[in-house]
Amino acid sequence: MSRVRARGTALGALAALALAAAGAAPGAPGPGGREPLGWYDRHAEGWFWYKDPPPEEERKEEAEERPAAPAPQAAPPAPLAAEQLSADPREALRRLREQLEIAQARAVMEPTPENVRAYMAINLAVQRRAERFANVWQRVLWEHPELDPRTEQPVAQAAIHAWRDWVAGKVRERLRAAAARWGIWYFYDSTCPYCRRMAPVLRRFADEHGFHVLAIALDGVPVPEFPDARPDTRGWKERLGVTTVPALFLVDPRERKVVSLGAGYMAPSELAERIYTALEGHPPGAPAATGAGPAIREASL
Known part of the structure; x- marks a missing residue:
């Protein structure tokens, strides 16, 4: 009988503890009014203590973490109007370029919708002005073809x-x-590899165009292309300033005039262009106004 009573007493105590635990709110103070510590005081919450903070704490944390709103930007200047551009075109162009640069820098460094839209508006205004200029330029070229360089040097294939x-x-x-x-006076040295390459090219060029060539061998040795080459016995090398071979000069013996064609190996097309440019003062096909004039000087031959 005593065993049954003891068991009933134990079950009653356990039931009382269970009811007390079930009626306690999670996180409520433990025995004696102290904060709940450990699992034995907070066993009703289970093993995983993940709880959402109260709404007041959420709002407080969001307010602390939210970045401050940027300071309001000054409105970008509007593109220059037509009446502003007519007074001083240089100053107006400078101001328009400055507006575009400022708007672009602001849009790149602070890419807010307002800054990007402001830059796009100014950029569009500049593009439209450039398009109008290009259209007028094209119409002027149609009416005055003498101003179009493509009439002298075309671009169509x-x-x-x-x-x-x-x-x-x-x-x-x-x-x-x-x-x-x-x-043509041709200065060379028989041991020079570039001279050996230049000699047959010059021989064919002279035969094609009818030039007489006076070959001057600085070492006194003739070459097969110019078997009648002469040694430099009159100091022509020093008088004409020859420092590198092969060297070519265009010479008018009657008028005692000379034109330097340069030194080093030259292809036939390059040699022809140099002779034409030296005599006409401008390259073949180029306007005469672009040239520096004939490069002819007098010399004591």
């Missing part, structure tokens, strides 16, 4: 081939006429 053929014909005519008055 078919026209380029025709232009090159025309220029080559003019060069051949000029060289043929020059060969009747001018000759």
Whole structure:
């Protein structure tokens, strides 16, 4: 009988503890009014103590973490109006460029929708002004073709081939006429590898265009292309300032005039262009106004 009573007493105590634990709110103070510590005081919450903070704490934390709103930006200046551009075009262009640069820098460094939109507006205004300028430029070229450089040096592929053929014909005519008055002096050294390459090229070039070539061997040794080469017994090297071989000069013996064509190996096309440029003062096919004038000087030959 005593055993049954003891068991009932124990079950009653356990039931009382269970009811007390079930009626306690999670996180409520433990026995004696102290804060609940450990699992034995907070066993009703289970093993995992993940709880959402109260709404007041959430709002407080969000307010602390939210970044401060940026200070209001001053409105960007509007693009210059037409009446502002007519007073001083240089100052107006400078101000327009400055507005564009400031708006671009602000949009890149602080890319807010307002800054980007302001830059796009100014950039669009500048683009439209540039398009109007380009359209007027094109119409002026149509009405005044003498101002269009493409009439002298075309850019269309078919026209380029025709232009090159025309220029080559003019060069051949000029060289043929020059060969009747001018000759070529050729300074070389038989041991120079570039001279050995240049000699056959110059021989064929002279035969094609009718030039007489006076070959001057600085070492006194003739070469197969110029078996009648002369040694430099009159000091022409010093008088003409020859420092590098092969060296070529265009010479008019009657008028005692000379034109330096340069030194080093030259292809036939390059040699023809140099002779034409030296006599005409501008490259083949280029306007005469772009040249520096004929490079002819007198010399004591």
